[in-house]
Amino acid sequence: MIGAVGGARHDWFVVNHEPSCILMRMPVDIQARVIGNTRLSDDYNIIALAAADIAASAEPGQFVMVKVRHGSDPLLRRPFSVFEILRSPSGPEGITLLSKRVGVTTTLLHEAAQGDIVDCLGPLGRPFTLVDPPAEAWLVAGGVGLAPFATVVEALQIRGTSVTLFYGARSAGELFHLEWFGSRGVRLVLSTEDGSRGEKGRVTAPLERELQAAENREVTIYACGPEPMLAATVAVAARYGRASQVSVERVMGCGMGGCYSCVIPIRDEDGGSHLVRSCLSGPVFAGSDIAWAAPR
Amino acid sequence: MTTDLSVNLGTLRLSNPLIAASGCFGYGVEYASTVDLSTLGGIVSKGLYLAEREGHPPERIVETPSGMLNAIGLQGIGVHRFIREKLPELRTLGATVMVNICGSTLDEYVEVAHILSDVEGIAALELNISCPNVKEGGITFGSSLTGTHAVVGGVRRVTRLPIIPKLTPNVTDVASFARAAEEAGADAISLVNTFLAMVIDVETRRPALSNIVGGLSGPAIRPIAVRMVHDCRRAVKIPVIGMGGIASARDVIEFLIAGASAVQVGTANFVDPFIWGKLLTGLAEYMARHGVAQVGDLVGTLDTSVGQHA
Numbered sequence: 280m281i282g283a284v285g286g287a288r289h290d291w292f293v294v295n296h297e298p299s300c301i302l303m304r305m306p307v308d309i310q311a312r313v314i315g316n317t318r319l320s321d322d323y324n325i326i327a328l329a330a331a332d333i334a335a336s337a338e339p340g341q342f343v344m345v346k347v348r349h350g351s352d353p354l355l356r357r358p359f360s361v362f363e364i365l366r367s368p369s370g371p372e373g374i375t376l377l378s379k380r381v382g383v384t385t386t387l388l389h390e391a392a393q394g395d396i397v398d399c400l401g402p403l404g405r406p407f408t409l410v411d412p413p414a415e416a417w418l419v420a421g422g423v424g425l426a427p428f429a430t431v432v433e434a435l436q437i438r439g440t441s442v443t444l445f446y447g448a449r450s451a452g453e454l455f456h457l458e459w460f461g462s463r464g465v466r467l468v469l470s471t472e473d474g475s476r477g478e479k480g481r482v483t484a485p486l487e488r489e490l491q492a493a494e495n496r497e498v499t500i501y502a503c504g505p506e507p508m509l510a511a512t513v514a515v516a517a518r519y520g521r522a523s524q525v526s527v528e529r530v531m532g533c534g535m536g537g538c539y540s541c542v543i544p545i546r547d548e549d550g551g552s553h554l555v556r557s558c559l560s561g562p563v564f565a566g567s568d569i570a571w572a573a574p575r
Numbered sequence: 576m577t578t579d580l581s582v583n584l585g586t587l588r589l590s591n592p593l594i595a596a597s598g599c600f601g602y603g604v605e606y607a608s609t610v611d612l613s614t615l616g617g618i619v620s621k622g623l624y625l626a627e628r629e630g631h632p633p634e635r636i637v638e639t640p641s642g643m644l645n646a647i648g649l650q651g652i653g654v655h656r657f658i659r660e661k662l663p664e665l666r667t668l669g670a671t672v673m674v675n676i677c678g679s680t681l682d683e684y685v686e687v688a689h690i691l692s693d694v695e696g697i698a699a700l701e702l703n704i705s706c707p708n709v710k711e712g713g714i715t716f717g718s719s720l721t722g723t724h725a726v727v728g729g730v731r732r733v734t735r736l737p738i739i740p741k742l743t744p745n746v747t748d749v750a751s752f753a754r755a756a757e758e759a760g761a762d763a764i765s766l767v768n769t770f771l772a773m774v775i776d777v778e779t780r781r782p783a784l785s786n787i788v789g790g791l792s793g794p795a796i797r798p799i800a801v802r803m804v805h806d807c808r809r810a811v812k813i814p815v816i817g818m819g820g821i822a823s824a825r826d827v828i829e830f831l832i833a834g835a836s837a838v839q840v841g842t843a844n845f846v847d848p849f850i851w852g853k854l855l856t857g858l859a860e861y862m863a864r865h866g867v868a869q870v871g872d873l874v875g876t877l878d879t880s881v882g883q884h885a
Contacts, residue, residue: 353638
């Protein structure tokens with residue numbers, strides 16, 4: 280059960296079994312117009328899509344399945360966390376996606392021009408369960424794992440929850456949106472693999488140090504990034520007795536629970552594990568529920 | 576002009592020829608938020624053995640040109656949990672439920688079929704003798720004529736439900752397997768399952784899938800599947816259910832003309848879970864445009880006469 284991380288808002292999800300009420304999901308498929316595309320680097324971009332119906336119902340941590348081009352090449356949609364909700368005075372009008380170029384769809388997203396149409400199915404998946412003060416939210420992002428955290432920050436702001444973002448990347452040029460987070464009162468703790476900005480090394484090092492110093496504070500960890508980083512973050516959190524929620528990314532075929540490709544091992548009470556679909560039971564899991572692979 | 580989309584597959588009557596393919600539609604309930612299950616001709620469950628199965632470790636799928644490879648390994652909840660946990664909801668939702676059954680042994684197929692025969696609310700059994708990704712059972716039976724005959728005949732003896740063996744395309748002459756299934760008492764046949772295939776990451780020299788090989792589906796296989804449906808239609812009298820890369824109403828119609836009495840849609844549902852209404856509308860429009868009152872009047876109407884092309 281996900282109960283360990285508080286909040287009963289999504290108690291219709293039971294992680295150790297199939298979600299008990301899939302019918303409560305009501306995804307829509309929108310032919311979304313590209314209303315902006317900010318290329319942050321040769322690899323990263325933030326694409327803005329006119330998708331009011333998704334913007335109106337997406338919760339922090341949920342994702343959309345995206346298809347950029349009609350026809351059968353590429354064939355399958357690809358999953359993206361909803362990065363930001365775009366609002367106008369009349370209400371939610373769109374979403375942005377943070378994308379890193381790794382394949383065909385992300386290349387097409389990087390190159391997309393205003394007015395292009397992107398098929399966007401969502402919102403999908405189980406969102407983060409957010410904490411209220413006096414609890415603090417410590418977010419841990421690795422690279423493109425920043426993707427779910429803009430919506431998380433906005434939702435936490437409304438609750439008045441204090442937020443720290445531990446944000447790691449390969450180099451200074453791959454740390455994005457810092458002003459955006461800074462202007463919303465988020466305390467930033469940066470790290471880069473090459474030491475070009477913030478602390479040199481892995482993001483879990485400053486996380487562990489600060490957890491050590493935060494003995495009397497109530498802290499919940501939220502993490503998104505490469506799986507080895509997630510495993511390390513969950514281990515650090517557990518060492519200091521903190522609950523963690525992680526957003527995983529597995530190769531996903533449909534996002535709807537149809538194909539059984541995006542499975543992830545969940546711990547059983549007897550020490551074994553079983554596979555659940557991360558599109559339905561996730562992408563957000565309690566960190567302690569996942570049977571992490573031994574580090575290589 | 577009114578169009579009649581209803582289909583008779585032997586004793587099995589469907590409201591229309593569109594069926595959700597096994598392994599591509601979860602247990603059906605997953606898609607109740609995008610399609611009214613009662614509007615489909617039918618749905619076929621994920622493959623079910625007697626017991627639960629874990630399936631293969633990831634990676635389980637990889638995209639290919641106009642297609643995808645999968646080696647899920649028949650992860651499934653087993654027949655008993657299906658009856659207990661999924662079937663009641665499917666019945667409430669008004670789905671026409673066909674169950675895809677698997678076995679590691681002939682006895683397992685027979686036992687699963689026997690269990691399902693005593694259960695209310697099941698329209699037909701599809702016999703999975705063609706999954707290319709699991710070593711034991713399945714494909715071992717489906718790639719031998721005697722094995723096909725044995726499984727179909729064994730299940731026939733324990734059930735009055737319509738039985739539909741699902742044939743593999745990974746054989747030299749699929750029509751001979753259609754005939755073996757017919758002789759052993761099948762009510763219909765469905766084809767094709769996926770084509771055994773492989774993708775290699777050349778940078779790492781590792782297979783893209785944990786199972787090394789997997790089954791190819793999607794538009795890439797459609798022309799081969801259409802040809803195989805055409806072959807089988809001419810070989811047997813029982814109805815043929817066609818599938819393989821259907822992604823539009825045009826593709827549905829192509830299979831019907833080739834000789835399929837109904838079709839299954841799989842991979843395209845991953846891409847567009849709202850596809851079903853579009854397929855039905857497109858099919859009805861085509862029938863109106865061509866003056867076809869009953870969808871069955873399209874089946875097997877391939878015109879091979881000489882000199883007719885403009």
